[in-house]
Amino acid sequence: MKAIWMTMLLSAWLLSGAALAERGPETLARSWCANCHGADGNSVSPLFPRLAGQQAAYLQQQLKLFREQSRSDQAAHDYMWGVAGGLNDAEIAGVAAYFAAQQAKPNPAGSGVGGGMAAGREIYLRGKGDAVPACFACHGPRAEGTEQAPRLAGQHAAYLLKQLHVFASSQRPSAVAMQAIVHGLSEEDLNSLAAYLQGL
Known part of the structure; x- marks a missing residue:
């Protein structure tokens, strides 16, 4: 019984590994990034930046800095070091291109910060x-x-x-x-x- 259980666990682990190996940029964006940034990059929470329409080269640079743990601000440490640490260069380029291609939606003017x-x-x-x-x-x-x-x-x-x-x-x-x-x-x-x- 134990051997069957171990075989099932090993099979599930191998299948999940294969799925991760085949993850495309849109899949990554919609499964990982969407939790904070929204599936289309128009995050609703001011805690997380909007990525829709962002410059792809800039997104690539920042993801690599997160991966290298060069950005040491608290939010980078808390949210992005772990996520970006598992991405290779091709995945970073793909995710950056995906969000750069999304349509940036209007953001209500002035909310959360005083006038001026x-x-x-x-x-x-x-x-x-x-x-x-x-x-x-x-x-x-x-x-x-x-x-x-x-x-x-x-x-x-x-x-x-x-x-x-x-x-x-x-x-x-x-x-x-x-x-x-x-x-x-x-x-x-x-x-x-x-x-x-x-x-x-």
């Missing part, structure tokens, strides 16, 4: 003083992102604000330029910028 959207627009399009360049120079005129910088349009304001605070530390080592920029902005500026970007 006009001030946020001013910072985004013109910068602030000599220390803070205009955000659109890297992220695009409508915050759609570029090959070098992520899409910010429609992102949850609360998530953006949290990441802007993380940039002020050394927890995201690949974002050295952002560390200097964030130090040139007040808390009111950061709130206004996040609210403006969510509404785009």
